[in-house]
Amino acid sequence: MKKYTDQGKKDTRSGFGAGMTELGRKNPQVVSLCADLVGSLKLDEFIEENPDRFFQVGIAEANMMGIAAGLTIGGYIPFTGTFANFSTGRVYDQIRQSIAYSGKNVKICASHAGLTLGEDGATHQILEDIGLMKMLPGMTVINTCDFNQTKAATLAIADHEGPVYLRFGRPKVPNFTDPEQEFHIGKAVMLNEGKDVTVIATGHLVWEALQAAEALEQEGISAEVINIHTIKPLDEETILASVRKTGCVVTCEEHNYLGGLGESVARTLTVHHPVPQEFVATRDTFGESGTSDQLMEKYGLDNKAIKEAVLQVLKRKA
Amino acid sequence: MASLQDLAKIATQVRRDIVRMVHKVNSGHPGGSLGCTEFFVALYYEIMKLHDTFTMDGIGEDIFFLSNGHISPVYYSVLARKGYFPLEELNTFRMLDSRLQGHPTTHEGLPGVRIASGSLGQGMSVAIGAALAKKLNKDEHIVYSLHGDGELQEGQNWEAIMFAGSKKVDNLIATIDRNSQQIDGNTEDVMALGDVGEKFRVFGWDVLELKEGNDLKAIIDTLKDAKKRSGKGKPVCVIMHTVMGNGVDFMMHTHAWHGKAPNDEQLAIALDQNEETLGDY
Numbered sequence: 001m002k003k004y005t006d007q008g009k010k011d012t013r014s015g016f017g018a019g020m021t022e023l024g025r026k027n028p029q030v031v032s033l034c035a036d037l038v039g040s041l042k043l044d045e046f047i048e049e050n051p052d053r054f055f056q057v058g059i060a061e062a063n064m065m066g067i068a069a070g071l072t073i074g075g076y077i078p079f080t081g082t083f084a085n086f087s088t089g090r091v092y093d094q095i096r097q098s099i100a101y102s103g104k105n106v107k108i109c110a111s112h113a114g115l116t117l118g119e120d121g122a123t124h125q126i127l128e129d130i131g132l133m134k135m136l137p138g139m140t141v142i143n144t145c146d147f148n149q150t151k152a153a154t155l156a157i158a159d160h161e162g163p164v165y166l167r168f169g170r171p172k173v174p175n176f177t178d179p180e181q182e183f184h185i186g187k188a189v190m191l192n193e194g195k196d197v198t199v200i201a202t203g204h205l206v207w208e209a210l211q212a213a214e215a216l217e218q219e220g221i222s223a224e225v226i227n228i229h230t231i232k233p234l235d236e237e238t239i240l241a242s243v244r245k246t247g248c249v250v251t252c253e254e255h256n257y258l259g260g261l262g263e264s265v266a267r268t269l270t271v272h273h274p275v276p277q278e279f280v281a282t283r284d285t286f287g288e289s290g291t292s293d294q295l296m297e298k299y300g301l302d303n304k305a306i307k308e309a310v311l312q313v314l315k316r317k318a
Numbered sequence: 319m320a321s322l323q324d325l326a327k328i329a330t331q332v333r334r335d336i337v338r339m340v341h342k343v344n345s346g347h348p349g350g351s352l353g354c355t356e357f358f359v360a361l362y363y364e365i366m367k368l369h370d371t372f373t374m375d376g377i378g379e380d381i382f383f384l385s386n387g388h389i390s391p392v393y394y395s396v397l398a399r400k401g402y403f404p405l406e407e408l409n410t411f412r413m414l415d416s417r418l419q420g421h422p423t424t425h426e427g428l429p430g431v432r433i434a435s436g437s438l439g440q441g442m443s444v445a446i447g448a449a450l451a452k453k454l455n456k457d458e459h460i461v462y463s464l465h466g467d468g469e470l471q472e473g474q475n476w477e478a479i480m481f482a483g484s485k486k487v488d489n490l491i492a493t494i495d496r497n498s499q500q501i502d503g504n505t506e507d508v509m510a511l512g513d514v515g516e517k518f519r520v521f522g523w524d525v526l527e528l529k530e531g532n533d534l535k536a537i538i539d540t541l542k543d544a545k546k547r548s549g550k551g552k553p554v555c556v557i558m559h560t561v562m563g564n565g566v567d568f569m570m571h572t573h574a575w576h577g578k579a580p581n582d583e584q585l586a587i588a589l590d591q592n593e594e595t596l597g598d599y
Contacts, residue, residue: 031454055450055485063443063477070447073432074455075375078447093437094474098444102424102434 001217002192004210006174010147012204013111013168017042018147019154020079024050027077027158033068034081035061040170041081041111061086065094069104077158078106084113084167085126088133099163100136107157108133109166113143114254115282115299116171116204116292125287131259133165134232140185141232143167143253143261145206147175149229152183160185167203169254171292174207188235194224197310197317198242201252202228202261205280208296209252211303216310223310231261236268243269248276248317250309254301257281276316278309320363325534327595328399329359333565334598335395335408337588340579343412346420349575350466351392353497353532353560357464358396360537365545367459372402372429380459381448383433385441386466386495387421388577393431394418398599402430405599439472441465442492446482449490460548463492468500471509476521482553483522491544493556496531499573515557524552531560566591 023030024046031053032046038056047054057064061082068078080087087110088095099106110129117125134141140162144150150168157164177189191206192213201209206227213223224242228235243249249269251262262279269275282299296302320328332355340346362368366380384393391411398405403417410416417428421436433444445463452459469475482490494514498505505511515525524547530536537558544554562576563569566588569580580588 052454057481058477058484060477060481062440062474063446063481066440066443066474066478067447067450067481069433070444070449071451073375073381073444073448074377074451074457076451076454094440094443097434097437098440104433 001214004176004191006176008175009172010175011170011172012144012147012150013040013170014042015144015147015150016109016111016154016166016168017045019151020046021049022155023158024053029075029077030079030158031055031071031076032079032081033057033064035059035064035086037082040083041109043081061091062094065091066098068106069098069102072104072106079109080106081109081111083124084110084129085124088129088165089126092132096136100139103138104163105161107164107166111168112170113167114169114203115287115295115301116169116254118170118292118295119289121289122286127256127282127287128259129167130231130253130255130261134264138162139232140164140230142185142230143203144229145203145227146173146177148177148179148181149183152181153229156183156185169204173204176207186230186233186235188238189227189229190238191227192223192225194222194246196222196246197314198224198226198246198249199252199306199310200226200228200239200249200261200265202231203254205252205254205301208301208303209306212306212310215303215307221310221314228261231264234264234268236272239265239268240272243273243275248313250278250280250306250313252280252306255281256284258284276313278313280306280309322534325359325363328363329355329534330592331594331596332359332392332395332399333592334589334594336391337566337580337585338598339391339394339408339411341585344579345412346391346579347388347577348391348579349499349562349569349573350386350389350495350497352564352566352569353562354389354464354495355392355565356532356534356537357493357558358392360534360541361462362396362400364538365541366462374432376432377455377457378459381432381461383441383445383448383461383463384422385435385463386438386469387435390418390420390422393422397430399596403428408599438466438469439474442475442478445490445492446478446487449487452489460545461490463490465492465494467494467496467498467511467514468505468508470494470511470514479518479521479523486551487553488549488551490553491541491548491556492553493558495560496557497560497562499562499576501573501576503573515555518555522552523555525555525557528556528558531558532564
């Protein structure tokens with residue numbers, strides 16, 4: 001199996017901050033807005049270097065989304081920053097009407113997504129945001145897996161015309177992708193070629209999927225691991241090519257199994273090439289307080305859960 | 319500069335357009351549209367500095383946002399009469415495959431419209447964003463917006479009003495259509511708005527009261543005053559007292575015609591009260 005090395009744990013939100021710093025230097029049309037969470041979104045450097053292109057809107061996310069839509073009228077590329085919960089569920093109608101339906105070039109950048117936000121608990125742990133955003137016509141939905149990929153995605157979405165939802169998180173996780181990578185929206189990344197099962201993962205679960213694949217290799221099971229950073233538009237070609245080879249699939253995401261990556265993959269397979277699928281995702285539940293690792297284990301989102309799901313799907317394939 | 323008589327003729331024709339559009343598809347919102355007819359005519363024909371051709375970014379010209387999107391008939395009529403799109407397109411209002419959707423949108427590419435509106439309370443935030451973009455672009459033109467008074471019950475407005483005052487967005491002139499009516503009745507009965515001007519004032523705005531909101535001269539004078547007050551560290555708010563349904567006697571002073579179309583007989587009466595001045599579409 002292809003080996004991946006953790007270059008040192010880092011939070012994906014810092015990848016966003018690093019990307020914003022670089023964008024601030026190279027693209028004068030990029031502006032950023034934040035709803036009282038500058039430190040959490042790692043925007044300090046962007047703000048220090050571009051004070052005129054930063055808008056502190058206070059704890060008023062609905063207004064932030066509308067202002068972002070307005071800033072596009074005049075040629076700017078606004079990046080909004082707050083937690084995932086307040087980036088989506090709280091402001092759904094503002095995004096729907098003023099951004100998505102209006103076709104505005106706003107980048108909705110959401111930190112602290114999912115359970116791994118940790119101790120703050122369920123009020124802040126949104127597990128429904130991918131579903132909410134992918135249902136909006138014209139919205140691109142991206143969930144990155146590590147620091148390097150988040151930085152690359154932040155740079156890439158500035159060059160993409162149209163609304164984007166970029167989802168990342170709070171905890172420090174292994175940073176294992178190429179720091180010089182080019183990020184191609186809508187193009188899956190093949191991390192490991194295998195023949196027995198396709199494991200499709202997004203966000204923090206990509207590293208867990210690689211860990212699971214290593215453990216499975218010890219048991220003689222060859223897992224193909226695909227990093228789907230773009231949930232919409234979905235790279236159906238890569239997914240179908242893989243499952244035609246392996247004949248079964250496990251999808252992995254830090255999100256409710258209703259409305260997430262797994263359902264998007266299931267729809268694709270149902271239409272083009274039905275095969276057994278297992279879902280590593282939360283089971284229509286809210287989260288709770290705890291450490292990131294504790295929550296990933298309790299809610300069945302860690303590499304052990306992925307391994308179990310693979311063994312289960314292999315039984316069904318047989 | 320057009321004479322007041324000329325502007326009055328345009329307003330009369332726009333009122334004809336409104337009732338004819340709404341009558342044809344037996345749906346739409348004539349009451350608020352008629353109440354704001356003079357405002358739209360004054361704004362587009364006398365106040366705003368506009369380019370001849372429409373661009374989404376509107377750089378180097380004044381721009382306008384309609385937040386209470388349900389009064390689309392007056393918006394569409396004035397945009398068409400100003401030449402943004404062919405007048406005959408008013409025939410397609412609210413019909414399948416039309417650019418003139420029930421509520422205004424950019425989605426079908428209708429020139430003159432820069433944001434979708436209809437779900438209430440979002441327009442002020444958008445107008446603020448566009449005003450901030452103008453400042454970044456060192457474009458000294460003004461952003462105008464219109465909001466229903468009932469619409470102010472939506473909380474997002476107060477986030478936006480607080481922001482604009484706090485951040486001194488002084489290239490924004492927001493007008494409130496204070497007709498005191500909303501779908502379920504008088505605004506003060508549904509959820510009292512109280513002294514709207516005072517509310518804006520304490521949020522840091524410069525506020526003008528326009529008592530005669532259906533009088534062209536009064537509107538023009540007030541908007542010119544508002545423009546003079548812009549650029550001085552405060553956003554400007556115009557509280558424009560209008561009569562819903564203005565110019566069609568049986569639609570006036572009631573919320574009954576908020577979202578109801580006239581029948582054939584009622585249309586004939588309405589048209590009798592507003593003679594054709596510039597030619598029907």
